[in-house]
Amino acid sequence: MVDFEEQETNIEETEDIVMEELDEDDEKLPFAKAEVVRLMKENLDDDKMIRERVKVEMNKFLGEVLKNVCKQLNEYPYTTIEYEMLKESTYPYTNIERINQEKERILLHLEAIKADCNALAMDVKKTLKLKDVVEEDDFTISLVADDEEE
Secondary structure: OOHHHHHHHHHHHHHHHHHHHHHHHHHOOOOOHHHHHHHHHOOOOOOOOHHHHHHHHHHHHHHHHHEEEEHHHOOOOOOOOOOHHHHHHHHHHOHHHHHHHHHHHHHHHHHHHHHHHHHHHHHHHHHHHOOOHHHHHHHHHHHHHHHHHO
């Protein structure tokens, strides 16, 4: 049977290992973790608790966003980065709601076009029959009737 002191020592050792791993992760993070956590807490409800992994992953995510914006800024042929360039490069991140609304509008429009195409296809099938069993039957019956009359 494991006594209480031994269990407590095991827990402390595990916490030390976890803290060492977190310290190593801190070195790899692009931003000061405290600042990212402060900003998260500012924008989350007061009753929310943030797990350590979320803090680290948010930091990494923000670093990736920065890298992507910088890649786009590098595509400009100029040596000086102007504010307008930054605005254009950050557009996907700052206007996500507008982009999603535009996506929904386009999808609805495509659905309407698809419905129009289906309606036109049905009209074509009804009015421009190339080979229709009913028409063939009518034609055959009229030929038989014409033969009988002769």
